[in-house]
Amino acid sequence: SQIYIGQTQEASKDKLSVSNPQTNKILKTDETKSFFDEDKATTKSEILLTSKQKTTSYLAIIIIVLVFVLASGVYVWKNQTSINTNTLVINTATPTLSPSNNSKQIELLRYWLEFTPPRKKEIDKIVPINKADISVIPSDYYFKFHFLPNQSGYLYILGVGKNDLLMNFLSNTPTSDTGLKSNKINLGEKITFPSGVASSGEDRVINLGGIPGKETYSIIFSAQPLTSPNFLNSKPGYELTQKEFAEWEQFRASAQVAKVTIESGNQEVSSLAKVVISKVKPEQPVIFNITFEHN
Incomplete structure (x- = not known):
């Protein structure tokens, strides 16, 4: 991608x-x-x-x-x-937390994906598909992420690049082609990635390349900006080295794992994914994956 x-x-x-x-x-x-x-x-x-x-x-x-x-x-x-x-x-008095209170989950954010088919002709009307429960889509579709945060913090996205290596998509230093000036997210403010329209007038999107395969994107949420691993400071498009990939595996093992559930949406967005965690820990980032196939 x-x-x-x-x-x-x-x-x-x-x-x-x-x-x-x-x-x-x-x-x-x-x-x-x-x-x-x-x-x-x-x-x-x-x-x-x-x-x-x-x-x-x-x-x-x-x-x-x-x-x-x-x-x-x-x-x-x-x-x-x-x-x-x-x-x-x-x-x-301050109540003593019961087991049920301890197990209460906190909503971190919601997300869905927007898929658009390629325009065959200039007169073709493009109708995007907005949903979270994606299984398989055509390989010639384009897509983008939509996030609705319930907590303020910082967002990072990693995925597999064209060389089958883990690559930065959103880091501490987003470039102009992402349409974002910062990876900071605020409670209640929707964020789209990539965002906006390019100088050519066309939407910024992620291209699947037309080749069948499976996409897995790792989404990182942190209450504070992450300075380590160091590759999170690299620009989008940067592919991790073998040593950095080992650092990534270690980082992922120490992170808090989120639970993702799918909920029905509305006419515009047919389904939403709700990401929940047991407790917000400023010192511990949260990781969850978004996966789908394309043929």
Whole structure:
């Protein structure tokens, strides 16, 4: 393959102050007698004293009841406060991850391929095929990659070149014929490779060369730009040496492997590939392959 330019209470006071009926009778019959009745030996002072004692007793009982009620209320209030506080702490604390949370996958990006048949005549209308579940296509078709990132980072593409050697397609130093000024990708911003239209007015595409075969492209995503292996700094079209290929194999073995699933799309893009990983690790790049055959 090669890059090609194509197509959200109160006590009762009355009861406590009532005079003794006997005392009232004595006072009316003989006003010169002693103020008290000898037989009853009951004085007004005693009556008042008794009333005061009763009042005191009632008040004491009332106070005891009030104290009891107050104490009970305080006890209940404290318990309720304690429960509410504990609940608040539980709700705001950082949850412990369960196995299901640990296994939750993170979407890295989505992609699909755009294939266009060759134009036989100038009046021919070219209808591109946009899909991810590609098995076999004609060898004379042209294609390009479409990526929709769900994470920001850097993208690298390697594939087999015309000499059956692993070759850079997108690196840290893209050339003008890729239509990109940088291999940096941003969350939510679609990127096409190759991108744009050449000076000739034709779309930039990848040419399969018209020869039957199998294409495997290794896509690398990294949260940070990669400076190693060194060949990732080379321009597109650079073919790896045997030593660099060994470095590539070592690099690939240490990378995080992504899982790719195919989902249905819409009228324009019939299917999409979703690339997911278990965890984003800034220090560990992610690799996945895109493979199809052409005849």
